[in-house]
Amino acid sequence: MHNGTDNKGQIDRLAPNLSVEATFQSSANEGIVLDLLGNLHAASDITASPSQFQVVHRASSRLDGAMSNLALDRTVAAPGSANLKGIAIAHRAGLIFAANVGGNSIEVYGTAAGDVATPLASTALPGNAWDLVYNESQDRAFLAMTNGTVLVIDNYVAGDFSAMNARTITPGDGMAVSNLHGIAYRADIDTLVVSDVGDAAVADDGKIYVISSASTAQGVVTPDRTLAGPSTLLGNPVDLILEGNRAFIAEKSNDALLVYNNIFAGESGDVAPSRVVDSVKPEALVRDATVPLGADVSDIDDTRIAIEGVLVTSNPPLMGEPDVVVLDTDLSAITRSFTVGGSLESVSVNQLGDVYLTADDAATPSTGMLAVINRLGVARDGGMFSLSRDRMVSGTNTGLVSPKGFDVADELGLVLVTDNGDPAVKVFGAQAGGNVAPLYTTPLSVAPWDLDYDPDSDTLYVALVNGTVAVFDDYSADRGTGGPDRIIVPTIGGMPVATPTNLHGIVYVADRRALIVSDVGSGANGTDGKLYVIERADRADGNTPVAISIDDGDNNAVGNTQLGNPVDIAWDGASLYVAEKSQKQVLRFDNLFDSAGGDVTPDASFAQNNPESVVLLPDYLAPMRDDDGLLQSNP
Known part of the structure; x- marks a missing residue:
């Protein structure tokens, strides 16, 4: 300087x-x-x-x-x-x-x-x-x-x-x-x-x-x-x-x-x-x-990575209860809690341990925001949002109307946000704050809910509410100019998934070249949720077979799956964690890629009021480094 x-x-x-x-x-x-x-x-x-x-x-x-x-x-x-x-x-x-x-x-x-x-x-x-x-x-x-x-x-x-x-x-x-x-x-x-x-x-x-x-x-x-x-x-x-x-x-x-x-x-x-x-x-x-960076939390494929907790948002929580909790991976107990306030939507975390949340501004309808909570990924038990530590990205310049899912791309230093109310992907600098405009915006013809960015292939996968997935290749270079490069249409028995279909959570598993998506079906029906695995997603285009479907086969009952409105998912390399909103449960399905599908019972569950989003907290978040330049292991 x-x-x-x-x-x-x-x-x-x-x-x-x-x-x-x-x-x-x-x-x-x-x-x-x-x-x-x-x-x-x-x-x-x-x-x-x-x-x-x-x-x-x-x-x-x-x-x-x-x-x-x-x-x-x-x-x-x-x-x-x-x-x-x-x-x-x-x-x-x-x-x-x-x-x-x-x-x-x-x-x-x-x-x-x-x-x-x-x-x-x-x-x-x-x-x-x-x-x-x-x-x-x-x-x-x-x-x-x-x-x-x-x-x-x-x-x-x-x-x-x-x-x-x-x-x-x-x-x-x-x-x-x-x-x-x-x-x-x-x-x-x-x-x-x-x-x-x-x-x-x-x-x-x-x-x-x-x-x-x-x-x-x-x-x-x-x-x-x-x-x-x-x-x-x-x-x-x-x-x-x-x-x-x-x-x-x-x-x-x-x-x-x-x-x-x-x-x-x-x-x-x-x-x-x-x-x-x-x-x-x-x-x-x-x-x-x-x-050296670890994998972004949305890109964890290695089962050797230790997961220290499962962070879950509620929308809304029970009266007087915190709207963010951290569960153990057994889904047996709450280990930490925090209160942000507002109508929380999706959640993610960067490798510094800062938690990012999208939210709707209850005081100003049709105006969304992005909250950044300092080191919530590793600490702050019992705390609340504080201007001395945390910040908001909000205001008319942001263009956020109803932000839902997003991904934090640490290597690029970007946050990619889906806007369900103004159909688009809006990209912000991860250090931005206040009433700031996006770096760039990718318009969509169908409203999105969630997305997953794969940094290795520079590919963006966007889950759309019409039951399809929009794919943008070379995304950071092209910024989605000209629209999606591919549209993946999930099919079962050679036919597109029958309506109602409404994709929400999405994870791209790079080492399997597969997509995992959740389908809430009708948002008004609390019993018709499903999970799909789509293989060869890195090149899929048009009608694409669903390789594994977790579905009880009856839209009028949740069955063993407990899937009604699975609004978000997170993957640790072997197990899938699901925020199941209508059934008020956080679910875990182990060894998903070995599943035969059907009416599968979750391997673990935790009762949580209106879980809206879920993210995993790997053990490499917020490494300790002293000013002498010597990197210390986390305590």
């Missing part, structure tokens, strides 16, 4: 050799941090107090010359702040910590918050922190204070963000002027590296301190290594990051990036950097924090 007179808000993405790969113009200018999907969170004091954040969609892969885009990026309010500088992220908890210079505090926000965010918490400090680093596995925050000390807060999140029992480390180098700015931590060797700008008006008094035993150090300490002097080129080293033993330093007054190849070893004193790279007014640095 740059913050000069002529390059305020310019973000450069650098190659391993530190050459500029791409330049992106943001609307922020201070501290930056990346989440594990490559979205960049950036603090800004460009506007008058209070400060704000910008979340930049997939900054790790943004094209050279790109600008901020309201359809992709979002602005996050930071009310109560004075001047936000350095920021850190708790990846598993989904929290942003921001140093509030001028306000003597650390401000805490949810990573999914939107343009009307409020602070989740505010940590009162004995002075101003310029930057901080957070070690999530130890729940410890290290704060670089402008009074020349490092404040260490143990049990930061568990202790409700209080600094009452914080320890102070004072690097003792005998210098009177000290003004700490950048800070980085290597947990495996328990060592801090901290930058000191000294007098901000002086361009040659900067220093770097290396402090070992940082987790227990207290009081005045002698740094293991201190770098200072004209050869270092340290004047105003405003930020630094670590990559193994290497330190990268943003040297603002001397317009350079400085690299020390082994920051933890060697002599103190006037030691020249290993490398100097020209960079005009660099303000903040961050390493690429993306990690």
